[in-house]
Amino acid sequence: MTLTVFSDAVSWEQNLRRVREPKALASFAYAQASALLYGNGTWAEAAVLEEEGHIVLHPYLRRPIPQSPHRSDLVSAFEFGGFWCSAEDPVLRAELLHRFALRFGDWASAEGIVTEFIRLNPFLPDDGIEKGGYQLRWHQDHVVLQLDGPIDTLRQRYNRARGKQVRQGQRNGLTLERVDDPTMLCRLLHANLTRLSAKPFYFFPIEFLRALMPVSVVFHVLGPDGSVIGAHMYIVDGDVLFAFLCHADAESWGLRPNDFAYDAVIGWAVEHGFRTLHLGGGAEELFRYKQSFGPDTIPYRQARRVFLPTVYRDLADGDDSRFFPTYRRS
CATH class of the missing domain: 3.40.630.30 (Gcn5-related N-acetyltransferase (GNAT))
Structure with missing residues (x-):
């Protein structure tokens, strides 16, 4: 079992070709474009766990923390992120995601990465990551039209x-x-x-x-x-x-x-x-507008993780707001 982290287009696209799911939201182009929104030294990065011929691909953006420039945190590319996998069997997939989460947590802690916040792609399975250290939270339902x-x-x-x-x-x-x-x-x-x-x-x-x-x-x-x-x-x-x-x-x-x-x-x-048009969510009025085109919805969740709890508490400086990560609340 090996974990590899990279930020170059060649490695990214080589691994992207191996996963099963639609790939645009996991692509190098999409992540690179999203990095432009954050600036200030943010770059696109991806981690891959490979085990017995299967992989888990996890793209994200890595951002320096202003209050602690030698440390960083992770966020999904705007708008959705998650975990792309080569395995078709759901049981094997969950096991791979669990092991990825554990191994990735060890790597992130050693790298001085404090937190991660993921807006989870609602069409991707995520079984296994919660047991591996991520906290999952339902945010709202999203409107989808089945074509x-x-x-x-x-x-x-x-x-x-x-x-x-x-x-x-x-x-x-x-x-x-x-x-x-x-x-x-x-x-x-x-x-x-x-x-x-x-x-x-x-x-x-x-x-x-x-x-x-x-x-x-x-x-x-x-x-x-x-x-x-x-x-x-x-x-x-x-x-x-x-x-x-x-x-x-x-x-x-x-x-x-x-x-x-x-x-x-x-x-x-x-x-x-x-086959599907994803219209998304939003505030009540916008959500109802979207649902006027069709009643179907899909759950949208977010994932949070603190890799360095002591450092996070120091950066939060007593701020116990629900915003995550607290130290980025403006």
Whole structure:
């Protein structure tokens, strides 16, 4: 049983080809793009446990801790992370994940890594990691659409109000086009975040969005005059499509650009062989909006781990807030 840690693209992609699950969210490109969001010396890294021909691949971002520059902590690439495995048998898989967690914990402690926080990919099994030292917490449910029929059948799952608003968008002459440039998406994102007084972190730079293009698709919503009034980005991960950034011009909301876009993308996804559209969660109003396209949900959990408890307590300095890791609470 060997544990290897690396940050180069060649080693990363060689190991990525060995795992079973869809690989975009575990790719070097996705992790490298996510590292741009954190800056300040953050880099993409991955650990691989190999045992008897099977592997567990765990990608993450490694960040220096400002209060203790010689130490670091780990976070999953934005938005999801987890553990990718080559084993198909669920019992063997759980055993491998358990042994990975134990071995990785020893390595992280020796490396001076204090904590890890993972936003777990809801489509990946994680049996075994809790017994290996991770604490799992349910965060909320996420809305998912099973693309198991033609678009006319899937529309029957929309609630009455959403179906009406989709038809309004269609009557308003909106159209959807796939594009290769996220510039307009970035502009709409920043305009909406400014309007909402959002935290600076979420003002994603154009460099980040461009770096995601190898693992994503971007669509423009065009108004009746051909102008761009909305833009959506989706991460492509095997037969799952993840809604990542979906924004529209606030002055054009009356034309129903987002309602139209979600419906049009669902039709596009069905035509291109996707099996699932992950719409995600959010605050109550946003969650209900997403669920108006279909009632199905999937649990979304997070994983936490403290590798160096004494160091963590010192860095927390008596702060017992629920935020994790406490020393990063601003």
